Amino acid sequence: MTLLHVSISAENPERVSTFLATLLGGEALPFPPFPDSWIAFAGQDDGTAIEVYPLTHRLKIGPEAIACEAGPPDASPSFAHVAIRSAFGREEVLARGAAEGWTTRLCNRGPFDCVEMWLENRLLVEVLDPAMQRDYARGMTMQNWRRMFGLG
Numbered sequence: 001m002t003l004l005h006v007s008i009s010a011e012n013p014e015r016v017s018t019f020l021a022t023l024l025g026g027e028a029l030p031f032p033p034f035p036d037s038w039i040a041f042a043g044q045d046d047g048t049a050i051e052v053y054p055l056t057h058r059l060k061i062g063p064e065a066i067a068c069e070a071g072p073p074d075a076s077p078s079f080a081h082v083a084i085r086s087a088f089g090r091e092e093v094l095a096r097g098a099a100e101g102w103t104t105r106l107c108n109r110g111p112f113d114c115v116e117m118w119l120e121n122r123l124l125v126e127v128l129d130p131a132m133q134r135d136y137a138r139g140m141t142m143q144n145w146r147r148m149f150g151l152g
Contacts, residue, residue, distance in 0.1 A: 081124035111139025
């Protein structure tokens, strides 16, 4: 299984989508199925993408398919987060996040390091540069997980 796309919400979907597309080496485009929404495509153009909706939008079960409804903005923190690959080195990622005014820092997650970036200072995205991606691939296995946490 490979994650194909994920959706997030943002106060400024165009800005966040453009920023993410830059990290992914791709392009941000409007997302016409839902008003005021954007999508950040990864550079390999294989369908890997991050959809970015306004804080006022909610997905809901429609009569025959997914539907969108507007509501009050929801800027509350969330346990949901995503980790993404970037071709940029860690210093470049740190600098780009700082330039946006977002909390951005280098963190150790045990089996791998990442740049912890808080988009709009509310939503966590873990950004992995090429070296971090190699450590992630080596460290985030079921066998290593069992060993790290004594799960037999």
